Amino acid sequence: MMSAIKIGDSLKHIQPIIGRLVPLPTVQELHPTLEDAEAFVAEIDIKSANKVVKLLDSKFPRDPSLNLAYLRRFAKREHLPDHLKQPQEENGLSEPTSNRAKTIHVLISPPLPDRAELATLLAPHTTTSTGSILSDGAEAPSSAVQLRSTRIPLQPPTSLEQAQQWSRKYWPTVYNPAAQPASHSPPPTILSRTQASIKPPAGFYLALARKLAEEAEQSGRGRAVGAVVVDPAILESSLDEPLSAVVAAAGDSRYHDPNQRSPPPAAPNEPTTTNNSDDQPYHPDSEGQPSDHALMRVISLISHKRLTIPPAASTSNPPNPQPDPPQNPKPLPPEAQPLLHPPLSPLESHFFNTANLSPPSGGGYLCTSLDVYVTHEPCLCCAMGMLLSRFRTVVVGRRARGSELASLDAERGYGLHWRRELNWRAMGFEFVEEGVEDEDEDGGASDGFGFHA
Template structure:
């Protein structure tokens, strides 16, 4: 039984010489029939980091002042000297200076109506400019007023006001425009302080979008074969390498939590026999096999009454893939490789993905109660997602997507609390 049925419009980049071949996918008997189909392309949705989900709306109080335009440089120098690290702008995503006409409407109205001087500044051709000082917590107001009053051209009682501003930089041009109208003129610098650079995500999406459907279809095939063989749940993982020779299959595995009575021995959830860890282990075994052959060492497998790892091929698809040689026998384990998995990996498998140094990960079915890659809050008060694909405190990060497919049938359902 194939995962895909029917013949939907793929919208893929096809090779003109071979009308139904996905460009860049290396031939392999395990996927050649999939390469010849117009598979539904689906949509790749980049995962958000924990910071993007929870901290992109942090608001702090900041001081602003206004000075004659000719005195602006003197004031900025003064502010730089007040900062212990010499940073002239502690909120670099906010414009340091703003003309009265550039302020958001609500702020302009407030400052215009505060004093007669404010009305004059905002109703005539202004020779004044507003300057954002920085976060209020970083400055002593009395000291600030005293220093500003010593600058030529500034009023004896310098203008100081507190306004709310976003603490972190915007992650898109749209967000920058919104903040400019709500808080203070904001700059989008085409980066993402909360996660992977937008350009990196865009390039990664472009790299994988043309053949994601192939690898996900293969993952569903091995998932169904594992379920039908009775060794595990309908879950599957595929590992590929993208390089100069195209995208090549490296490893695949189905779930094997029920094999050898694993469901009873390990309480029904042995993470070592989940499809992701099994696939990673089979890639490792390919590398070890090559090294031993190169040094004329024998490859031996232990005959165990119970194998907790279940990382030897158990079904036909696994055996066929395992017998193929690794396309690149150099480098560390899964460094830079790509993982395609039917369901979002659990915390244990997500950490295995990180430790194996995977470069990209794509899953088809979000597991909000048990998944480890996503950052979204879990339902029913289940806590927050860990977002393990990109966390600053970990020594590795990768790009990750959820793949929403269109017009293809679902796998047999699993309990939403199941760990994959």
């Protein structure tokens, strides 16, 4: 076994991968679903606009669960969609131009009141000084306020183009990127702030994950997949020592069997370092369990670490990245022994035995506020395990590129990192390595990897 000093020396030589971070889009952004409802539109005297708003809000309170701030409360006739301009003309009525300048249209959103009651309420606030003019030139007597119906979207637009389309089809709509609900996509300010904070060390942590992946493959324990978990609070206070923020690290172990040392089967589109000419066809059923995948293993190690290693005293004083040889973990009673594998390599043990894991927060979940860096896009089971553990951020090095393997691909896969149906969401990023994106565009070997990671 390598000593802690030798491991520390080997970690010094890790060279960060050069590349850029790209936020992963969400399913809601790429595949928006429109929910709409009926609303009323009434034409009122422009001088009564404020009175009408107060009257409507007091008499017919709006649904507090519906945030419709992206819909204009009032609109002039020239800004209305065509179907709201036509009724008067189709009925043979045309309002004098002088009157149109004195009126404005108000939107009454759901829950909708009784039509007759609403018309009676608004009647005193219509323009009555001049009657309407019939198509033959005769004057028609003024009547009660006209209520027209339209459909309105119940979610804010996701782009300026969509807002313009809705303005032409439903009702004048305003696009505000900050108005999106958190279930739709990460708030832009939080996303950009997170991206800026993890951008400098991302290449280093993925290089460390790649080292774990190579170790797993060369030892025959598993595929070339690695995962590294980082505490961003420690990283923020120790930017010059990124290793001090690593709370756990693991490689794949799907072939780990002390009694069997046969070469692993090859996966489609995945280069290997074993150069085995007798590679067998890829069969997912012979690839072990998801609990042997790198991401699930690193979650298991964090769980085991919380039970056996004393928690860090404070994130304001990060530990030395090259600590003294660690003490043996305290023994656990038999009923508390974890069922999954302990660390399988000196490198995994090095980070496992470092006492830098802060007590859990946010209801006691394993990985609240932690970030995970994985060499490959995780499989569906691992992605769900990531969400259930409450990670803050996931950074992937290689994407599955659209298939049943694409757990985070919101366009052709599942986009599990941020779905409004789930009760937890993690900000997702792809690390695009310099010089690799061209291969992806040309459909090269880097486009997907063909196995469950």
